[in-house]
Amino acid sequence: MNVIAVHEASSLAQRWPGLIHELGLECRVVNGYANSIIDDLRGCDALLWHVSQDSATDLRFARSVLLAAAKLGLRVYPNHETVWHFDDKAAQKYLLESIGAPLADTWVFHDRHEALEFIERATYPLVWKLRGGAGSLNVRLLRDRDQARKMVAVMFGKGVAALPPGRAVQAAAASALQHKRDLSWLLRNGRRVIGTYLQRLRATDAERGYILLQRFIEGNDHDVRVMVVGHRAFSSRRQVRRGDFRASGSGQNIFLDEHEVDKRLIDIGFRIARDVGAQSLALDFVFEPVTDEPVLLEMSYVMPPKALDAHKGYFDEAFVWHPGSYDLARMVLQDLLDATP
Ligand SMILES: Nc1ncnc2c1ncn2[C@@H]1O[C@H](COP(=O)(O)OP(=O)(O)O)[C@@H](O)[C@H]1O
Ligand SMILES: [Mg+2]
Numbered sequence: 001m002n003v004i005a006v007h008e009a010s011s012l013a014q015r016w017p018g019l020i021h022e023l024g025l026e027c028r029v030v031n032g033y034a035n036s037i038i039d040d041l042r043g044c045d046a047l048l049w050h051v052s053q054d055s056a057t058d059l060r061f062a063r064s065v066l067l068a069a070a071k072l073g074l075r076v077y078p079n080h081e082t083v084w085h086f087d088d089k090a091a092q093k094y095l096l097e098s099i100g101a102p103l104a105d106t107w108v109f110h111d112r113h114e115a116l117e118f119i120e121r122a123t124y125p126l127v128w129k130l131r132g133g134a135g136s137l138n139v140r141l142l143r144d145r146d147q148a149r150k151m152v153a154v155m156f157g158k159g160v161a162a163l164p165p166g167r168a169v170q171a172a173a174a175s176a177l178q179h180k181r182d183l184s185w186l187l188r189n190g191r192r193v194i195g196t197y198l199q200r201l202r203a204t205d206a207e208r209g210y211i212l213l214q215r216f217i218e219g220n221d222h223d224v225r226v227m228v229v230g231h232r233a234f235s236s237r238r239q240v241r242r243g244d245f246r247a248s249g250s251g252q253n254i255f256l257d258e259h260e261v262d263k264r265l266i267d268i269g270f271r272i273a274r275d276v277g278a279q280s281l282a283l284d285f286v287f288e289p290v291t292d293e294p295v296l297l298e299m300s301y302v303m304p305p306k307a308l309d310a311h312k313g314y315f316d317e318a319f320v321w322h323p324g325s326y327d328l329a330r331m332v333l334q335d336l337l338d339a340t341p
Contacts, residue, residue, distance in 0.1 A: 006047075007048070051302070059087055101268070107212070112152060116149070160206060217287070224284075229279075230279065269283050272296075281301055
């Protein structure tokens, strides 16, 4: 391992170059969307890319470049097993059912009549979700059959924007401003910034032609996230918003210490990450009201590195606690270097 390529965008990409230099390796910052990307990667040993949920372009194209890079012989993060189901709760349903994970009952219909038949005999409330999204943006409660019928009409009609306009604006602005934040640069490049921004807005399609529903697990005032990175499992609890059933994106995170962590979830987390073959995996759990059994809601290969920094430590596979703050970028890089080719 000598030369490590890093796709230039997203928060992990800001941490990787310094860490790569620290290890005495060469870092090549690349634009993964350059027409010449495959040639640009020749001579590199690895490619790191923080595939972002906020970028429609990442969601559409990053996986292809990563797969092609792997074909070229590079080690990549995230690899195919890690990222193919990212930002796609339908893909996660199929995958998690196939490995027998304790996923909350989830239904995906691609046919309007089948969806209508299902909602006639279903028990309410039901949780409706889009395939993609984070921070509870695309998750809603359907209280009764009437609301479900309306949602079927929307999903098999005009659809729903995957990135709500407010969030799209925020994400587009962040991407346009990513590297250059000083005012004089902005004044000189104002047109380009606005152009990038509009381009990003237009790149987001409406989601339609399917409906995804999940059994509502009632009575949870928080969810618990387990983030597995290689042989380490981190855990945090997220309180729901006031008067709402949704925790993700509430910003009310509680980072657990050794004695507060639910070891059942650590065990399930390691098992799922292993069965999926993921280099890293964040899993969201709630609990059945009577039995307290953990139920999985969804997963993602990544979480914001700043949120991972705030954890108090991790459990390894032998349930030994390792206290301290750990950098997601560093762990991912280290695991990639250590992996048997
Ligand atoms: N089936 C469910 N039963 C109960 N609560 C749920 C269910 N699905 C989601 N939630 C709540 O909504 C939040 C967001 O749902 P999630 O599927 O994790 O979407 P996101 O991708 O936006 O994080 C979760 O953090 C959880 O608090
Ligand atoms: Mg979630």
